[in-house]
Amino acid sequence: MTTAAAARENLKDIPLPRAPFLSSVMQIEPQWIDYNGHLNMAYYNVMMDRAIDEMWLQLGIGPAYMKERHCSTFTAEAHVRYVREIHLGDPVQISVYLLGADEKRLHTFEELRHATEGWLSATSENMTLHMDMQQRKVAPFPPDIRARIQAVVDSHAAVPRPEGIGRKVAMPSK
Numbered sequence: 762m763t764t765a766a767a768a769r770e771n772l773k774d775i776p777l778p779r780a781p782f783l784s785s786v787m788q789i790e791p792q793w794i795d796y797n798g799h800l801n802m803a804y805y806n807v808m809m810d811r812a813i814d815e816m817w818l819q820l821g822i823g824p825a826y827m828k829e830r831h832c833s834t835f836t837a838e839a840h841v842r843y844v845r846e847i848h849l850g851d852p853v854q855i856s857v858y859l860l861g862a863d864e865k866r867l868h869t870f871e872e873l874r875h876a877t878e879g880w881l882s883a884t885s886e887n888m889t890l891h892m893d894m895q896q897r898k899v900a901p902f903p904p905d906i907r908a909r910i911q912a913v914v915d916s917h918a919a920v921p922r923p924e925g926i927g928r929k930v931a932m933p934s935k
Contacts, residue, residue, distance in 0.1 A: 772906075777913055778913055789853070805843065839885055
């Protein structure tokens with residue numbers, strides 16, 4: 762059996778992400794606190810990216826996928842909203858919604874919340890591209906991965922949509 766065939770076979774043993782996917786609980790690292798005494802804006806993205814990586818593992822598109830199939834994902838667009846400050850010592854957890862997908866793209870929405878108190882700190886809406894890493898070009902997902910992705914999109918469509926999807930950055934017109 763080839764490595765790629767073995768990877769496809771192993772996908773059957775990986776459960777699909779729940780709806781919505783819930784990351785592990787993460788801790789704020791001291792070096793992430795800025796001179797305002799709260800989490801620097803860049804590290805919200807770091808934590809949301811870590812949550813996405815956790816979900817990608819369950820989809821079968823993590824580091825082993827890159828190694829075995831020479832494909833990966835790149836974020837093409839992101840819109841982050843900062844709702845409430847997070848401070849050193851605050852545990853956080855991220856919900857990830859897979860809102861949609863096509864043969865080459867994934868549309869996700871993440872909510873970063875205080876892990877024990879539940880309040881919303883930030884959201885991020887993203888468009889992610891599937892990449893052929895040998896050609897460094899956007900490429901279709903393999904059929905087995907595409908089927909897993911669609912199953913998750915379908916399960917996530919059955920849960921209520923979080924507030925804030927599709928928001929744009931703009932000044933109110935006068």
